[in-house]
Amino acid sequence: MELKLDLNYPQILNLVRQLPVNQIAKLLVDAQSILEEEKKSENVASFQAFLLSAPVMSDEQYDSFLENRKMFAQWRMG
Numbered sequence: 001m002e003l004k005l006d007l008n009y010p011q012i013l014n015l016v017r018q019l020p021v022n023q024i025a026k027l028l029v030d031a032q033s034i035l036e037e038e039k040k041s042e043n044v045a046s047f048q049a050f051l052l053s054a055p056v057m058s059d060e061q062y063d064s065f066l067e068n069r070k071m072f073a074q075w076r077m078g
Contacts, residue, residue, distance in 0.1 A: 007015075016024060057065065 016027065019027065
């Protein structure tokens with residue numbers, strides 16, 4: 001069973017002010033951990049977007065790369 005409330009910020013702030021000090025401190029710690037999790041997920045998402053925006057080799061470029069790699073391997077051995 002889930003209960004959802006539609007509260008605005010001043011209402012939430014008023015509720016928090018009614019809490020005992022130790023529960024406010026716990027709320028601050030919990031809120032900080034939520035913020036850290038959100039920042040991590042944002043950083044991961046932005047890094048993934050960065051990686052996906054990088055240039056990609058065409059099939060011809062990849063074939064050329066493989067050929068060059070074979071030639072370098074032969075050159076090192078010979």
